[in-house]
Amino acid sequence: MVYTITLNTAIDEVIVAKTNIKHSHNQIIEKTQSVGGKAIKTNVLLSKYGYDNIALGFVGGDVGKSYQQLLKGYNVKTEFVNSNSYKTRVSTIIVDCQFGGSTMFVEQAQGLVNDDIKQFFTKVETIEDKALVLVAGSLPTNFKIEHFEKLLKTLKQKKCKIICDVSGEQLKAAIKMQVDFIKPNEHEFEDLFNLPATYQNVQTKLGHLPAFAVSLGSKGCIYKDNGNVKRITISPLFAKENKIKSTTGCGDLFIAGYILAILSNQRPIIKATTYSMAKTLAFGSEQIDEQSLEKLKKYIGE
Numbered sequence: 245m246v247y248t249i250t251l252n253t254a255i256d257e258v259i260v261a262k263t264n265i266k267h268s269h270n271q272i273i274e275k276t277q278s279v280g281g282k283a284i285k286t287n288v289l290l291s292k293y294g295y296d297n298i299a300l301g302f303v304g305g306d307v308g309k310s311y312q313q314l315l316k317g318y319n320v321k322t323e324f325v326n327s328n329s330y331k332t333r334v335s336t337i338i339v340d341c342q343f344g345g346s347t348m349f350v351e352q353a354q355g356l357v358n359d360d361i362k363q364f365f366t367k368v369e370t371i372e373d374k375a376l377v378l379v380a381g382s383l384p385t386n387f388k389i390e391h392f393e394k395l396l397k398t399l400k401q402k403k404c405k406i407i408c409d410v411s412g413e414q415l416k417a418a419i420k421m422q423v424d425f426i427k428p429n430e431h432e433f434e435d436l437f438n439l440p441a442t443y444q445n446v447q448t449k450l451g452h453l454p455a456f457a458v459s460l461g462s463k464g465c466i467y468k469d470n471g472n473v474k475r476i477t478i479s480p481l482f483a484k485e486n487k488i489k490s491t492t493g494c495g496d497l498f499i500a501g502y503i504l505a506i507l508s509n510q511r512p513i514i515k516a517t518t519y520s521m522a523k524t525l526a527f528g529s530e531q532i533d534e535q536s537l538e539k540l541k542k543y544i545g546e
């Protein structure tokens with residue numbers, strides 16, 4: 245069983261527009277709703293491939309109801325805390341179909357109350373010992389860093405395999421707790437250490453951890469597994485030979501691919517990279533271009 249924890253859920257309103265900067269009349273080509281929040285993308289993928297998984301976290305408000313409907317459509321089993329004060333957010337993602345690329349605007353989450361947090365930790369206690377647990381995304385207001393540290397400590401005591409895709413103070417706590425895998429992107433690394441994400445700096449700052457990946461966007465990633473710090477590159481031919489639609493969600497699908505590989509005894513970093521690349525070929529923030537997965541491996545260098 246894989247558990248995911250999305251403390252700050254969101255629905256992503258994805259707006260695909262044809263920009264016309266000259267006249268600033270930008271025509272909307274397509275509007276879709278995507279499953280937002282980071283860890284939940286892994287549930288969507290695991291359910292698709294028939295792996296048991298449960299999503300924990302907080303939902304609330306009308307958007308929370310729609311969010312759970314979306315997840316039902318993906319056959320994702322949830323154990324969310326339904327809060328009366330927290331409201332599942334709406335993130336707006338503008339995808340420029342002419343020049344490529346996406347821009348994301350994320351609502352500030354409203355507050356949780358202590359009873360919500362108490363209910364959450366009661367659910368955390370039901371997580372099986374030694375389970376694989378993914379914790380990803382931002383914290384809602386009132387879920388303090390102390391709560392986050394308590395969450396990691398509880399999972400450690402349960403001897404869970406803890407994977408974290410977090411930033412800032414949460415990333416610092418995950419490193420201190422020496423969780424089993426972290427995946428900051430280059431900006432999150434640079435913000436935390438005030439250093440560029442070079443091979444040397446990554447090795448110095450993260451080399452003591454069991455495993456990690458620092459994602460470098462279209463340049464690949466610097467990672468550690470089986471004891472050595474190595475690098476994955478992505479050929480520039482990938483962007484030349486494929487239509488890049490939206491990079492929103494790439495980091496989330498990297499993690500989903502990593503976990504899928506662990507469950508299917510494949511090389512985690514290669515699968516993670518292909519899923520992250522396949523995400524750029526679809527508009528939705530939880531979608532990938534499945535047909536492209538096999539052929540993407542030819543663009544990956546080690």
Ligand code: TA6
Nearest residue numbers: 254280281282335381382493529
């Ligand atoms: O990485 C993309 C994404 O997961 C979007 O789906 C959007 O919901 C946002 O990031 C959520 O991130 P946050 O860190 O605010 O939980």
